[in-house]
Amino acid sequence: MAxxxxxxxxxxxxxxxxxxxxxxxxxxxxxxxxPGAKLPEDSLGERFGVSRTIARHALxxxxxxxxxxxxxxxxxxxxxxxxQEARDAxxxxxxxxxxxxxxxxxxxxxxxxAELTAHVDAEDxxxxxxxxxxxxxxxxxxxxxxxxxxxPILVRYVSEVAYRCCLTLSLYSRPHSSECxxxxxxxxxxxxxxxxxxxxxGLMHSHLDSVATRALVAPSPxxxxxxxxxLAPYADEASGDRVVKLPKAMxx
Amino acid sequence: MAxxxxxxxxxxxxxxxxxxxxxxxxxxxxxxxxPGAKLPEDSLGERFGVSRTIARHALxxxxxxxxxxxxxxxxxxxxxxxxQEARDAxxxxxxxxxxxxxxxxxxxxxxxxAELTAHVDAEDxxxxxxxxxxxxxxxxxxxxxxxxxxxPILVRYVSEVAYRCCLTLSLYSRPHSSECxxxxxxxxxxxxxxxxxxxxxGLMHSHLDSVATRALVAPSPxxxxxxxxxLAPYADEASGDRVVKLPKAMxx
DNA sequence: ATCGCCCGAATTGCATGCAGTTCGGGTTGT
DNA sequence: ACAACCCGAACTGCATGCAATTCGGGCGAT
Numbered sequence: 001m002a003x004x005x006x007x008x009x010x011x012x013x014x015x016x017x018x019x020x021x022x023x024x025x026x027x028x029x030x031x032x033x034x035p036g037a038k039l040p041e042d043s044l045g046e047r048f049g050v051s052r053t054i055a056r057h058a059l060x061x062x063x064x065x066x067x068x069x070x071x072x073x074x075x076x077x078x079x080x081x082x083x084q085e086a087r088d089a090x091x092x093x094x095x096x097x098x099x100x101x102x103x104x105x106x107x108x109x110x111x112x113x114a115e116l117t118a119h120v121d122a123e124d125x126x127x128x129x130x131x132x133x134x135x136x137x138x139x140x141x142x143x144x145x146x147x148x149x150x151x152p153i154l155v156r157y158v159s160e161v162a163y164r165c166c167l168t169l170s171l172y173s174r175p176h177s178s179e180c181x182x183x184x185x186x187x188x189x190x191x192x193x194x195x196x197x198x199x200x201x202g203l204m205h206s207h208l209d210s211v212a213t214r215a216l217v218a219p220s221p222x223x224x225x226x227x228x229x230x231l232a233p234y235a236d237e238a239s240g241d242r243v244v245k246l247p248k249a250m251x252x
Numbered sequence: 253m254a255x256x257x258x259x260x261x262x263x264x265x266x267x268x269x270x271x272x273x274x275x276x277x278x279x280x281x282x283x284x285x286x287p288g289a290k291l292p293e294d295s296l297g298e299r300f301g302v303s304r305t306i307a308r309h310a311l312x313x314x315x316x317x318x319x320x321x322x323x324x325x326x327x328x329x330x331x332x333x334x335x336q337e338a339r340d341a342x343x344x345x346x347x348x349x350x351x352x353x354x355x356x357x358x359x360x361x362x363x364x365x366a367e368l369t370a371h372v373d374a375e376d377x378x379x380x381x382x383x384x385x386x387x388x389x390x391x392x393x394x395x396x397x398x399x400x401x402x403x404p405i406l407v408r409y410v411s412e413v414a415y416r417c418c419l420t421l422s423l424y425s426r427p428h429s430s431e432c433x434x435x436x437x438x439x440x441x442x443x444x445x446x447x448x449x450x451x452x453x454g455l456m457h458s459h460l461d462s463v464a465t466r467a468l469v470a471p472s473p474x475x476x477x478x479x480x481x482x483l484a485p486y487a488d489e490a491s492g493d494r495v496v497k498l499p500k501a502m503x504x
Numbered sequence: 505a506t507c508g509c510c511c512g513a514a515t516t517g518c519a520t521g522c523a524g525t526t527c528g529g530g531t532t533g534t
Numbered sequence: 535a536c537a538a539c540c541c542g543a544a545c546t547g548c549a550t551g552c553a554a555t556t557c558g559g560g561c562g563a564t
Contacts, residue, residue: 051549088403095347151340303519
């Protein structure tokens with residue numbers, strides 16, 4: 001649907017690996033796999049009919065995208081980004097996507113415009129489906145946009161950072177009422193067609209910024225869902241040299 | 253020297269893999285390994301005293317960073333980015349590094365300032381060494397800067413894209429006379445210390461832009477070093493479905 | 505009860521083996 | 535000479551096996 005979509009030349013070596021990656025990515029951003037969920041190599045291998053070697057490779061790939069965390073000798077888990085990391089990701093995303101629309105303004109072809117509006121229509125239709133699906137679609141709108149730049153590098157970075165943001169949204173935003181306002185997507189398309197570079201960059205900026213600030217509510221330490229999340233930043237530092245002594249029971 | 257440098261939490265699973273990655277990255281950006289150089293798994297494994305499994309994993313990692321190209325059933329090679337990809341990489345890099353200095357302006361600690369000036373001094377000293385070394389140092393200056401933002405994601409992206417740019421410089425710029433003007437690095441430090449956000453963002457922009465335009469001379473097809481490079485874009489498309497019939501002798 | 509410890513089961517880290525593909529150079533036909 | 539062909543060597547794709555480590559539940563001490 002997204003026209004020669006994501007067979008980006010980068011990595012994604014064999015097909016089996018990339019199939020697993022895509023499946024897991026999707027499961028993660030649709031919150032079928034919550035942050036912290038365990039991903040044992042054999043289970044994955046069994047599930048997808050491959051050996052651990054392949055599953056392992058896929059996990060490595062996803063880890064390099066920041067979607068899963070890989071700790072030595074430990075079961076891989078879906079990443080649990082800190083609040084600060086989430087904010088950082090959004091900052092980066094804003095810059096990257098401003099670049100996208102800057103390159104795209106006034107240069108969209110007819111079929112591209114059609115594809116974009118079709119996508120937004122799909123978003124509209126999915127409005128009364130699962131939250132998860134509409135979040136995914138919203139994210140994919142941005143990735144679709146990136147694809148149209150014909151810049152594989154930009155596609156890769158935007159995809160990655162968008163998925164990451166998607167992941168953090170599932171962590172830090174409880175009542176996500178129609179995340180990426182669909183109207184803002186329409187406005188962006190319109191401005192792109194019109195070719196107003198400054199306008200569209202501004203639109204994209206405020207669009208993403210509003211999603212970020214609406215979702216990533218507070219830096220208050222009381223936000224995480226429970227003890228574990230509150231302690232996350234400490235446990236964070238500890239991976240190299242354990243500084244904070246944690247009561248054993250809590251060491252999962 | 254770069255203080256707890258690059259033990260970024262992302263991927264880089266075990267140590268053996270990341271050791272190989274670092275070694276290869278460095279070899280690539282110092283042009284000890286030219287674009288197109290073959291990287292057979294066994295040779296790598298033998299060289300680093302590990303099995304193919306590990307070497308393979310390292311190659312996967314580097315591929316996801318865009319430094320090596322992985323074609324199914326084929327020997328991995330050092331990536332040979334097209335001119336357009338090079339330009340794209342620089343565009344992204346400019347935005348990312350503007351973000352870096354925006355976050356850093358006026359917020360540098362004394363030891364950080366010392367570390368930066370020390371690095372630039374090192375660049376100065378390496379002036380009459382190999383080109384390769386001074387290019388590497390110049391790149392590392394930018395990565396050092398990124399590290400100081402304390403944003404792992406930003407560090408990762410800046411590092412990746414900087415290495416990529418480094419690689420393309422070795423491809424498309426013949427007479428690289430002191431690539432990243434060292435004085436521009438000093439000016440950036442000064443502006444950072446002074447805390448002038450706009451100034452430093454402008455400096456970084458023009459610094460990178462000048463490197464890019466000075467290096468990536470012309471989109472003229474006559475630039476590559478020989479037939480192979482000229483044909484690269486065609487061979488490129490062909491990986492999926494071979495369109496251009498290449499005389500066998502040339503199919504390396 | 506709660507905490508700490510200990511041990512079998514589960515899991516990862518890594519090397520190796522086998523099958524399928526590509527590579528490259530020598531040979532043959534033209 | 536020149537190109538196409540062919541075949542052994544080289545290489546990758548993937549699964550599996552073994553050692554080392556972690557996991558987690560039960561047991562004893564407080």
